Amino acid sequence: MNKEKVRVVGAGLAGSEAALQLSKRGFLVELYEMKPKKKTKAQVSDHLAELVCSNSFRSNNPLNAVGLIKEEMRIAGGELILCADKAQVPAGDALAVDREIFSKLVEGKILKNKNITLIKDEVNKLFNDDIVTIVATGPLTSDGLAKDIQSYIGHESLDFYDAIAPIIDADSIDLNKAYFKSRYDKGSGDDYLNCPMTKVEYENFYSALIEADQAKAKEFENLHYFEGCLPIEELAKRGKQTLLFGPFKPVGLEHPTTNEKYHAVIQLRKENIHGTAFNFVGCQTRLKQPDQKRVFKLIPGLEKARFLRFGALHRNTYLDAPNVLDNYLQLVPNKKPIKNTFFAGQITGVEGYVESMACGLITAAIVANLLKNKPLNLPCETTALGGLYRHIRGTFRANTKQKYTPSNINWSMVVPLPKTNKKMPRAQKREALSKRALQNIKEWVV
Numbered sequence: 001m002n003k004e005k006v007r008v009v010g011a012g013l014a015g016s017e018a019a020l021q022l023s024k025r026g027f028l029v030e031l032y033e034m035k036p037k038k039k040t041k042a043q044v045s046d047h048l049a050e051l052v053c054s055n056s057f058r059s060n061n062p063l064n065a066v067g068l069i070k071e072e073m074r075i076a077g078g079e080l081i082l083c084a085d086k087a088q089v090p091a092g093d094a095l096a097v098d099r100e101i102f103s104k105l106v107e108g109k110i111l112k113n114k115n116i117t118l119i120k121d122e123v124n125k126l127f128n129d130d131i132v133t134i135v136a137t138g139p140l141t142s143d144g145l146a147k148d149i150q151s152y153i154g155h156e157s158l159d160f161y162d163a164i165a166p167i168i169d170a171d172s173i174d175l176n177k178a179y180f181k182s183r184y185d186k187g188s189g190d191d192y193l194n195c196p197m198t199k200v201e202y203e204n205f206y207s208a209l210i211e212a213d214q215a216k217a218k219e220f221e222n223l224h225y226f227e228g229c230l231p232i233e234e235l236a237k238r239g240k241q242t243l244l245f246g247p248f249k250p251v252g253l254e255h256p257t258t259n260e261k262y263h264a265v266i267q268l269r270k271e272n273i274h275g276t277a278f279n280f281v282g283c284q285t286r287l288k289q290p291d292q293k294r295v296f297k298l299i300p301g302l303e304k305a306r307f308l309r310f311g312a313l314h315r316n317t318y319l320d321a322p323n324v325l326d327n328y329l330q331l332v333p334n335k336k337p338i339k340n341t342f343f344a345g346q347i348t349g350v351e352g353y354v355e356s357m358a359c360g361l362i363t364a365a366i367v368a369n370l371l372k373n374k375p376l377n378l379p380c381e382t383t384a385l386g387g388l389y390r391h392i393r394g395t396f397r398a399n400t401k402q403k404y405t406p407s408n409i410n411w412s413m414v415v416p417l418p419k420t421n422k423k424m425p426r427a428q429k430r431e432a433l434s435k436r437a438l439q440n441i442k443e444w445v446v
Helices: 013-023 065-075 080-086 099-112 143-153 199-211 232-236 289-296 353-371 384-393 426-441
Strands: 005-009 028-032 056-059 094-097 116-119 132-135 161-164 167-169 192-197 264-270 277-280 307-309 312-315 341-343
Touching: 005 013, 013 028, 013 080, 013 099, 013 116, 013 353, 056 065, 056 353, 065 080, 065 353, 065 384, 065 426, 080 094, 080 099, 080 353, 094 099, 099 116, 132 353, 192 199, 199 232, 199 264, 199 289, 289 307, 341 353, 353 384
Parallel strands: 005 028, 005 132, 028 116, 132 341
Antiparallel strands: 056 094, 161 312, 167 277, 167 307, 192 264, 264 277
16 A cells, blocks of 8 residues: 555545645645546536535534534634635525635645645546545546446445526516515525515416426436435425425515515525625426526516526435445445545535535545554544544444435434433533534544
């Protein structure tokens, strides 16, 4: 095993984080990225660390599990979370970023790093040599590499599909109908644009959505969606009221001037720091483009909406990690032998931008200790980082035969507080869990 050089495949969120972590520990890193030579259907930019779906990193509140893991990464020396903080745009208590600024900040760090060599070329096969390789190709793993991975672990370990939401031009929104307001008045007050709907308007929209034509592709016959990122049309199929408890939820969005309440409200979130573009919150879709225009323009205030990007469906690839990765997140094949191959990011079954960065940080720390002949050192199970790692290892499953599925970070991944006879209020419990985690993460030597 080469003790000085590490190879990272994929310069997305996990791969970029892993490369930066390893480089500052003194390793020489070869970072492979297939863009701009080749892009997947969901990718648009030539920059590294592209944010394909939303521009939101979700809650920044450490009393929320995803907010906690962000704060843990800041303490543990995470590199990309610092870029996200610098690229932040207003979004209530969420950490949303200007996509272009964020990507350029990450890319700048990598290009200026003397220990990192960026190789812009596609990797179609696992290397299987004496150089430790971290595969961080994410949910958009190219077909060639996915097939090669399958040759080591079997076909049944890689599948599910994801969707992205449309983006529209801010100048095309009718501000006489839409109004600025964050839910429950969190944030600065102008982080979100809200389009209210009467019952009749909502029902007309719902009917059009249900009847709209969905895009089809030859590889999409048997779709397996991630439950946390369902296309809006799939949610609508579950019943007329379902959207009212999801992306069209009106609670906490009364009109700021009249206090009028509405039957439904769809929120638009700033896409960039200048507020010239907005994306639909929770409205991932795979409708055909003409139907996206027709259906979304039924929303009051969006009758003349100009689409800067349409929603689309793309394949997400993930491993059956508990069965094919060991405690070092190293591949343990069952078809043919391979050595020195580790995984990080969404391909391991973590879901989301923040979780991908976190996994890149964890895998890099594991690999660095291994190459320095140090024992396996993992973040404590009382932390969100430790909980995410244990999700990948499958230790939270009630039954080891239970199917492994991708997941965002959540409180169920964090070891609960010791039981007492007195029931603790939820908010107090979250505060105690967060305080304990932030203290314990300081003890993790990375």
